[in-house]
Amino acid sequence: MFNLQNYQVLRPDGKAFIHFPEKSVLYGLLVICLISLCNTGCSRSFWRKQADEESYRLLVNKMTDYRWTLPRIDVTPSPYSRLYEPYDPDKPPLPPDDPAAHRYMEHMSYDGKIHGYEGWHKFGQSFTVENPQWLDQFGITPDQLSPSDEEPGEAPPVLANMTLTDALELATINSREYQTEIENLYLAALDLTFERFQFNIRFLGFGGEPSTDLEYESIPDGQNSLRSTSRFGISQLMPSGAQWVVELANNTLWLFSGENSTNTSSILSYSLVQPLLRGAGRKVVLENLTLQERIVLYRTRDLARFRKTFFTDIVSSYLDLMQTVQTIANLENNIELLEDQLDRLRAASELREYNRFTTRLKELEPGIVYPPEVADQIEYDERQLILIWNGEMTSEQMKILRETSDNPLFAAAVSDLIQQQTAEQTSLELIQLESRFVNSQNSLRQARQNYQTALDQFKLLLGLPTDFGITLDKSLIIPFQLIDEALSGTTEELKDSIAMIPEPEGSPSIDDYLEVADRFEQVFLELQRQTIDLVEIDADKVKTLVETRRAEANNSTNSVTNLPRLEQDVERDLRLLEDEKSSFDLEKERLKELKVQLVEYREQDSVTPELLELIYEQLGEIRQQLIRISQSLQVLQIGLRVELISLEPFDISMNNAVAYALANRLDLMNAKARVMDARRQMEVAANNLEAVLNVRAEGDIRTPVGTRPFDFRGSLSSFRIGLGFTAPLDQINERNNYRASLINYQQAQRDYMSLEDRVKQQVRQSQRNLMVLQQNFETARQSVRINARQYDITVELANSRNPSPNQGLNILNALDSVLGAQNQLIGIFINYETNRLNIYRDMGMMEIDERGVWEDPFYQGNSTRLGSSPPNLLQGPPLPPPMVQQNSETTSVKESSADVKLVSDLDIPQPASSQLKNTSLPTANVKTAENNETTPNATTQVRPFESNPFLDPSPSESTPAAHELSENTHDQNNELHSDRPSDSGGQRLDLQRLERE
Numbered sequence: 001m002f003n004l005q006n007y008q009v010l011r012p013d014g015k016a017f018i019h020f021p022e023k024s025v026l027y028g029l030l031v032i033c034l035i036s037l038c039n040t041g042c043s044r045s046f047w048r049k050q051a052d053e054e055s056y057r058l059l060v061n062k063m064t065d066y067r068w069t070l071p072r073i074d075v076t077p078s079p080y081s082r083l084y085e086p087y088d089p090d091k092p093p094l095p096p097d098d099p100a101a102h103r104y105m106e107h108m109s110y111d112g113k114i115h116g117y118e119g120w121h122k123f124g125q126s127f128t129v130e131n132p133q134w135l136d137q138f139g140i141t142p143d144q145l146s147p148s149d150e151e152p153g154e155a156p157p158v159l160a161n162m163t164l165t166d167a168l169e170l171a172t173i174n175s176r177e178y179q180t181e182i183e184n185l186y187l188a189a190l191d192l193t194f195e196r197f198q199f200n201i202r203f204l205g206f207g208g209e210p211s212t213d214l215e216y217e218s219i220p221d222g223q224n225s226l227r228s229t230s231r232f233g234i235s236q237l238m239p240s241g242a243q244w245v246v247e248l249a250n251n252t253l254w255l256f257s258g259e260n261s262t263n264t265s266s267i268l269s270y271s272l273v274q275p276l277l278r279g280a281g282r283k284v285v286l287e288n289l290t291l292q293e294r295i296v297l298y299r300t301r302d303l304a305r306f307r308k309t310f311f312t313d314i315v316s317s318y319l320d321l322m323q324t325v326q327t328i329a330n331l332e333n334n335i336e337l338l339e340d341q342l343d344r345l346r347a348a349s350e351l352r353e354y355n356r357f358t359t360r361l362k363e364l365e366p367g368i369v370y371p372p373e374v375a376d377q378i379e380y381d382e383r384q385l386i387l388i389w390n391g392e393m394t395s396e397q398m399k400i401l402r403e404t405s406d407n408p409l410f411a412a413a414v415s416d417l418i419q420q421q422t423a424e425q426t427s428l429e430l431i432q433l434e435s436r437f438v439n440s441q442n443s444l445r446q447a448r449q450n451y452q453t454a455l456d457q458f459k460l461l462l463g464l465p466t467d468f469g470i471t472l473d474k475s476l477i478i479p480f481q482l483i484d485e486a487l488s489g490t491t492e493e494l495k496d497s498i499a500m501i502p503e504p505e506g507s508p509s510i511d512d513y514l515e516v517a518d519r520f521e522q523v524f525l526e527l528q529r530q531t532i533d534l535v536e537i538d539a540d541k542v543k544t545l546v547e548t549r550r551a552e553a554n555n556s557t558n559s560v561t562n563l564p565r566l567e568q569d570v571e572r573d574l575r576l577l578e579d580e581k582s583s584f585d586l587e588k589e590r591l592k593e594l595k596v597q598l599v600e601y602r603e604q605d606s607v608t609p610e611l612l613e614l615i616y617e618q619l620g621e622i623r624q625q626l627i628r629i630s631q632s633l634q635v636l637q638i639g640l641r642v643e644l645i646s647l648e649p650f651d652i653s654m655n656n657a658v659a660y661a662l663a664n665r666l667d668l669m670n671a672k673a674r675v676m677d678a679r680r681q682m683e684v685a686a687n688n689l690e691a692v693l694n695v696r697a698e699g700d701i702r703t704p705v706g707t708r709p710f711d712f713r714g715s716l717s718s719f720r721i722g723l724g725f726t727a728p729l730d731q732i733n734e735r736n737n738y739r740a741s742l743i744n745y746q747q748a749q750r751d752y753m754s755l756e757d758r759v760k761q762q763v764r765q766s767q768r769n770l771m772v773l774q775q776n777f778e779t780a781r782q783s784v785r786i787n788a789r790q791y792d793i794t795v796e797l798a799n800s801r802n803p804s805p806n807q808g809l810n811i812l813n814a815l816d817s818v819l820g821a822q823n824q825l826i827g828i829f830i831n832y833e834t835n836r837l838n839i840y841r842d843m844g845m846m847e848i849d850e851r852g853v854w855e856d857p858f859y860q861g862n863s864t865r866l867g868s869s870p871p872n873l874l875q876g877p878p879l880p881p882p883m884v885q886q887n888s889e890t891t892s893v894k895e896s897s898a899d900v901k902l903v904s905d906l907d908i909p910q911p912a913s914s915q916l917k918n919t920s921l922p923t924a925n926v927k928t929a930e931n932n933e934t935t936p937n938a939t940t941q942v943r944p945f946e947s948n949p950f951l952d953p954s955p956s957e958s959t960p961a962a963h964e965l966s967e968n969t970h971d972q973n974n975e976l977h978s979d980r981p982s983d984s985g986g987q988r989l990d991l992q993r994l995e996r997e
Contacts, residue, residue: 044090055189062297068304068666071850075186077131081173082463084131093124158469164318164476165853165861167462171314172852174463181306188292188299195292198237205233205247206269224256233269241285242274250709264709271698277690278728284687287680294673301666308846311854312837317458318472323830324451326477330822331447334815335440340495341795341811342437345430359416361387365407371400387413429809436812479645480826482638482784484534490527491630494623497524501619504612510602513615517595520619524626525588532581535633538640539577542570545643562778566643569785573639580632587625594618631792638788642781642825647774647832648858650839654767657843661763664844668759671752678741678748685741688734692726759842766839773832780825787817 056073063069077083087093097105108114126132135141138159159166172178203210210232218224233247252264279285364380364387374397379388387410393401401414456466464470500516502508549563598615601607652660662668699719703711728734791814840846840854847855854860 048090051190051193054193055186058189058192058296059185059300062300067664067844068301070300070303070307073182073185075179075183077179078173079131080134080137082130082134083174083176083179084134086131086133087124087126091123093126094120095126095129158471160471161473162470163473164315164859165851166473167318167458168311168314168852170464171310171462175310175461176463178306178310178463181303185296185299185303188296192292192296195289199239199289201234201236203233204235204245205231205249206245206271207231207233207247207249222257226254226256228252237285239282239286240274241280242272244270244272246270252709262707263705264703264707265705266703266709266712267700268702268712269698269700271696273697274695276693276695278687278692280687283680284684287684290680291677294677298670298673301670305666305844307848307852308841308844311846311848311852312841314461315837315854315859316834317454317461319476319830319833321451321454321458321472322474322477323826324447324454325472325474326480326826327823328444328447328451329481330819330826331440331444334819335437335444337791337818338433338437338440338811338815341815342430342433345433357389357417358386359413361385361409361413363409365405365410368405368407368410370404373397373400374404387417389417393418432809432812436815477826479641480822480829482641482822483634484531484637486527487531487534487630487634487637490524490531491627491634493527494524494627494630497623498620501616501623504609504616508612510598510607510615513619514595514598514602516619517591517598520622520626521588521591521595525591528584528626528630531630531633532584535577535637535640538637538644539574542573542640542643546570565778565782569639569782570643573636576632577636580629580636583625583629587622587629590618591622594622628796631795635788635792639785642784645781645825645829647777647829648836648856650770650836652767652843654764657763657767657839658760660843660845661759662756665759665842666844668752668755671755675745675748675752678745682738682741682745685734685738689728689731689738691728692724694724695721696724697721762842763839766835766842769835770832770839773828773835777825777828777832780821780828783821784825787814787821790814791818 059070059073076089079086085092104116105120106116108116162170208231211230213227213229215227215229216225217227228251230250231247232249233245235243235245237243247269248266249269250264250266253262255261255263274280361380362385364382370378377390377393377397378401379390380386381388398418401418402411404414405411455470455472459466459468459470497520500519502512502516546563546566549566553563594615601611601615697720699717701712701714701717703709704713704716794810794814797810837846837854840856849855
């Protein structure tokens, strides 16, 4: 053992004192202690923050072009994201573990005798792998979202009326794929920091990193000693391939018995090696650094292109859902129409069961005498002006009826009765419609199921759990609601009004009929007036559209091909609208006259059954005419509104589109650059075939063995210089690598050519699709118009006195045509918009703003078809404490609250076409080649770590809310969040959309 008594010395006066080693030895011990302290290393938090600062600074310097300038490079998700971890990033709590696997952290070996580490749980235990607070912004608790089986609980709240902007916002902060792309970019930057670091002065000597070894030796009945061996060196790799190393080594020995002597010696060694063949020159030495610099640029471009692809995928999925919603609505409307016709045929079938057939006959020929064979079954109702046949009609009776009179009106009525007798298809038609009705209901259920499945897939794309309830805003498909709800509601009320008219068999009073007439006048006529006004509003819009198209045709060399058809259709619609307005005025006058007559009948007090039958029939005719007018207005409105649906213009020629793509496709730029990478790799592989020839210069200087560790003497130094040569004989592996590099170079060229051809093919195909879809959309307009008129005519014929023998089949065909035309219209619209997204993405011209939204008027909210107006400001709730059990060593999460603003409220500048966006971002600094001074880059207006766009409405100054959130965030964010950009700093989406201002 070390004993201070060994250092006691007696003075001449007999007193003892302790003798310590000389000062030089103490200095050596001090150096050894300092080196030992350095070897303990810095904290994990220090290294994380240092890595972040270097990587983010490096990434910003790569964003030298507006086409790959990124608004977010921060790997830390938004605090409102499902992916965010509200814990100390360096010492997070333990995540949930599989119980069967967790026991091996506590006991190992087959008998469990080896105990695991007992301090794991000092970090705390988390109950979930996702952010435990991310549901707070929606007012949802985890129990509501995933209730237990024992306690089902209430139905979870639903995020209602999610717009496309909301979906993009949620996807930006919650998408796992987006987060992975950002992390891949960050990891590439980390690799680059190491490649750059290799050319810095490094703390590496001949023996590696600085080190200190202490060894105490005790020999029984012998000497006790303490030995210290320390090394400290630095080295640097030069771009030429040369490498120099300088190292200081010290060896100190303390003997604690005998004479208690101390011996120390040091050596300062240096070496310089310069390769002349293999591994020589910047071409070879700087290749890894060059490649990694370029890889970071590739990753930056990849993320920029991913944002375009990400936007396209989300919008395409959203549009597909909208198409499904509209298809379901069309199918529901088709089923309603089918049900109406079913009710009509069922009523007609019931009349056939009574063997009573009727037909219109305005006047019976005077003095007509029926033969006795038919006299008992035929009669004429003078009040209702109908000819009635009761019972079955034999062929002999048919012949007798035809010969009864030569009067053309009577002959026509008899022919109609005979036709009704011979038409046995009523029951068949009813069966056909009922079969179609049942099949349509099955189709509707399947469509709804498919919609829910697609909605779950959409949630996964957004990064949301599938049990997270959402409903989509339907504003985007409002133009495809071709019939106004007020108009369709009026039609339904008119159909249901049959129950309002008292039947004559109940002996109603004149006052009862007067009340019905007043109801018709006050309610139905007013509703009809309003629906006419709605159609006239649409007609005015279409008139304006026609004038606009005419002006475009006059001012453009390319004539508008659909203008003649549009003018013709609109002219016919306006003429029919005037006819229906006249019919409405006529029915209005008829109703007034009927009310006057009813008042006269009441004053005369002479009500007969025949009079009641007449009043009943007149009210029924007025009602039927109002229904006809309403249905005709629906057809007119369909024709007018279908003209108001427009496609977003695309007028770029195929050659220009291909040229844009070849100049702006980021992945094509990367593929082109990788050809050069392969060419350089070929040179590196060729260099490895050469011999090793190195010039080496090295030496050292020592101290004499004694008590002075820094007493270096020139007499104890040496210097050596020489050449090292290795013959290139065993080169099979190098030969194979070189040959492979030649093939890789050829493959890279072919890959680039293939991608270039695919880019051309994608753009050409999308451009052709757009041109064809534009024409098909115009055809679909006509199809909707034609099929709407076809259905209207078919229903009118079916309700006539002389229906077609194939009326059931005609109705089915008409309904199928209407449904197909409606679905085709929305399908072409969605397909066109999807192709427009694809071609702008494939041309590289899709500029994505900080919110993740394409800088296009249709998606920037300038078009009303996007849906809702910008949401109001929402107040972000304070973040509650994390759901984690921690001890005092675990950092708790501070609460934060801030006024947060939805991204749709932000003012986003218009895209720049030929230069970088002019923002107020701090300028990235670059060194000029002339004077090696740091100067602002005049063309790169990019701030390295821009403030959060969701918390900073103004790009030039930060809001107090943003400052408050930054101050209250966990210290892991305080270090870098004020500098690092982020797509989302925090926002709150209400469950029920706030009332629009």
